[in-house]
Amino acid sequence: MIGLALTLAGCAIVTKAPPVANAGPDAIVHVGEVASFDGSLSIDLDGGQIVYYHWRATAAPEGRETEVDRVLREGEDAAVWTTEWLTGEEDSGEWVIELTVTDDEGQSATDDMKLTVVP
Ligand SMILES: [Ca+2]
Numbered sequence: 001m002i003g004l005a006l007t008l009a010g011c012a013i014v015t016k017a018p019p020v021a022n023a024g025p026d027a028i029v030h031v032g033e034v035a036s037f038d039g040s041l042s043i044d045l046d047g048g049q050i051v052y053y054h055w056r057a058t059a060a061p062e063g064r065e066t067e068v069d070r071v072l073r074e075g076e077d078a079a080v081w082t083t084e085w086l087t088g089e090e091d092s093g094e095w096v097i098e099l100t101v102t103d104d105e106g107q108s109a110t111d112d113m114k115l116t117v118v119p
Contacts, residue, residue, distance in 0.1 A: 017045035021111035023099035028116045031087050035115055037072075037097065040079045042111075044103040052102040053078040058112060061093025072097065091117045 022041040029035045039053055054074040060067040073081050098112040 015046055016105060018107035019044040019048075019050055019101050019103040019109045021099050021101045021109040023097065023111040023113040026114040026116070028118060029087055031089055031092060031117060031119050033087060034083045034085070035087060035117075036080075036082045037099075037113075038080050039099045039101065039111075042079070042099070042101045042109075048104045050079075050101045051076055051104050054100040054102070055081075056098055056100075057095055058098045059094070059096035061091070061095065061117075064090065064093070067095075087117045089119065092119055093117060 020043055022039060022043075024038040024041070027035065037055060039055075042050055042053075044050055052075070055072045055078065057067050057070050057072060072083075093116070095115040095117070096112050097115055098110055100108055100110045102108040
């Protein structure tokens with residue numbers, strides 16, 4: 001009975017848990033290509049739903065610093081998306097893209113991925 005009580009107590013703890021963000025693997029794209037992002041492996045540990053995805057740049061190559069903090073895509077349907085623009089020569093270098101997910105209880109989590117644009 002002690003074991004059962006501990007199990008039930010454990011369940012009580014996880015009935016409300018924050019999500020875990022997964023921004024997907026680091027990626028490399030060539031100039032002239034689109035970039036794809038996949039945050040679909042993000043999960044809510046208590047079985048809830050992730051209701052909002054928010055992607056932004058947190059680091060940009062030299063000369064593109066004005067892009068830092070720019071929101072790239074957000075919304076309930078923004079788990080998986082592809083840029084509507086082609087990368088240009090000026091985008092060459094390393095970017096850090098941060099994904100923030102929010103669950104149905106308003107709790108959030110972040111993860112980031114590195115996007116490298118090569119000529
Ligand atoms: Ca939750």
